[in-house]
Amino acid sequence: MSHAQLDQDTKRRIARAVAGGETLSDPTEAEAAVMLARSAERRLRARTVPNALMVSGGTTVVWLLLVALPATLGSGVHPSALLAGLGVGMLLFAVILILGLRQIRLVQRAARGNQRLLDSRRARGPRPPLPPERRDPPP
Numbered sequence: 001m002s003h004a005q006l007d008q009d010t011k012r013r014i015a016r017a018v019a020g021g022e023t024l025s026d027p028t029e030a031e032a033a034v035m036l037a038r039s040a041e042r043r044l045r046a047r048t049v050p051n052a053l054m055v056s057g058g059t060t061v062v063w064l065l066l067v068a069l070p071a072t073l074g075s076g077v078h079p080s081a082l083l084a085g086l087g088v089g090m091l092l093f094a095v096i097l098i099l100g101l102r103q104i105r106l107v108q109r110a111a112r113g114n115q116r117l118l119d120s121r122r123a124r125g126p127r128p129p130l131p132p133e134r135r136d137p138p139p
Contacts, residue, residue, distance in 0.1 A: 006032055021106030023113030027121045030114040037111035041104055048100030052093045060089030 006014070010029065017024055018037045024030050063085035071078045 018107060018110040019103070021109040021113075023110065023117060027117050030117045030121075033114040034111050034118065037107045037114065040107045041111065044100060044104045044107065048097060048104070052096035052100065055096055056089040056093035059092050060085050063088055 006029070011032075014024065014029055014033050014036060018033055018040060024033050064082070068078065068081040068085055071081045
């Protein structure tokens with residue numbers, strides 16, 4: 001089954017499974033899950049560090065403007081307020097980076113599991129057809 005032929009509910013279910021690092025039980029959907037996982041991994045790798053920098057940098061600037069600047073204007077330079085702002089920014093950067101890396105690992109796990117499912121199905125080959133249903137004549 002190709003990715004384009006899946007309905008919206010199936011696509012959502014596959015996306016949730018991939019985001020959670022799960023392997024699907026249906027081999028017909030595994031190919032779409034692998035494609036989605038690889039796409040999500042590329043997107044996460046491209047966005048994690050820039051987003052972490054943007055959020056932590058913005059938080060640091062807001063801290064410096066709202067905490068360090070008023071304290072400096074009121075009673076002189078406070079190195080501890082400046083360092084606290086930098087510390088908050090670095091901590092936030094680390095947390096966002098760790099969460100991004102965790103999500104990347106989950107997506108990779110989903111891709112590996114679904115790829116194994118596809119490979120095992122290909123190794124077995126196509127399933128033999130089921131025997132025709134046997135019906136005994138009525139007595």
